[in-house]
Structure formats: C-alpha cells, structure tokens
Amino acid sequence: NAGVTQTPKFQVLKTGQSMTLQCAQDMNHEYMSWYRQDPGMGLRLIHYSVGAGITDQGEVPNGYNVSRSTTEDFPLRLLSAAPSQTSVYFCASSYSIWATTNEKLFFGSGTQLSVL
C-alpha cells in the first residue's frame, strides 16, 4: 500500500540547473497537487491537476512546470533553479474534489531541495 511516493528525498542543485521532482500515487486519485513549504509560511500551492491532461496554476507557479500524462504520475519541473526555490516540496493527491469540497489530501513524505 504505497500511497503517494515522492523522489528524490533530498536534492542539491546549482543555480541555473534543471531537474524534475517525481510524484506517483497508486490510489487511482483524480486530483494531484504540488506544494512548497517554507518556514513561517505554511504550504503554498504551486500547481494542481484534476485529471490526466488537465493542469492549472496555484498561488506560486512561476519557475515551475507540470504535466499529467497519466492518472498515476504528476512530475514537477524546475527549468532553471534559483536560490529562492530552496524549500521542502510536497506532493498530495485526493480521490476527487469536483463533486465535493470535503475531500482530504494524502501527502507524500516530501523532497528537501537546496539551490546554491
């Protein structure tokens, strides 16, 4: 029963490098999302998806790209890393939040990213 799996757990990048944070869920969830967690600021939504082929922006989308080619996977791409993107990143999924607003999120264990 894997749930939401994020890789890698830790990553160090140099300014300007690109990378992809992976997120996969095995619960057949329609909704997937990415958050960043910064000290004193809680979690902020980066991008989200309500199904394969459908993505939308959250509160802080700049500098990040996403795609959703399958129900299971929702990778987050940093095209040109900047020190301001140093953060802890969480992927989260939910069965569906179209029909109701009371769905809970299932979180991965996070990726700690440092950009030097």
Place this chain on the structure above:
Amino acid sequence: GNSVTQMEGPVTLSEEAFLTINCTYTATGYPSLFWYVQYPGEGLQLLLKATKADDKGSNKGFEATYRKETTSFHLEKGSVQVSDSAVYFCALNNFNKFYFGSGTKLNVKP
C-alpha cells in the same frame, strides 16, 4: 480571496494541559475546513475536518467547530500527551484549491 491565519508558535504545554490553537479564515462561498498534523520528517496527515457551519470535527481527542459567524475553526484538546508534539496546520478547501495556515508547533513536556 482565500486565506487562513493561525496563531504563531511554538506552544509549550505540560502533559495533561488543555490545548487551544486559534484559526481564522477568509473565503468566498462555503469552504470546507481542516486540521492537518505534521510529525518530524513526514508529510501532513488529516486530523479532522468540517464541511459546513456548526459542524464539529473530532479525532483522537481533538475537536474543532466550524463557526461561520466568527470565521473560525479553533483546535482544542482537553488533555495533551507528549505524543501530540507536532506542527498543526489549519486549512480550507475552496473551488479545487487548498489554502494552509503557517502552522503552529506544539511541544508537550512530560
């Protein structure tokens, strides 16, 4: 817009003390409200939720009541344990987006 404000921490209590963590929100429409808990090195886990005004969510001795008139969703527990030490996040869900407060760290001493 949508936002969540919760009391800053850390909150330090002795075991068996009463806990209150304040949370207020701003939202359009009729959001659902949640409390999530985060233990060190882990992702967030749902603690409790309430979907409409006057609903009370409860779990593991924690309670919170959805108060539309005061736009609040305060978390309470009558007797905390050392194992309750964690960071607690208040959140709302509105139109497919979740909005989280900044988190309140709770330290419970034996």
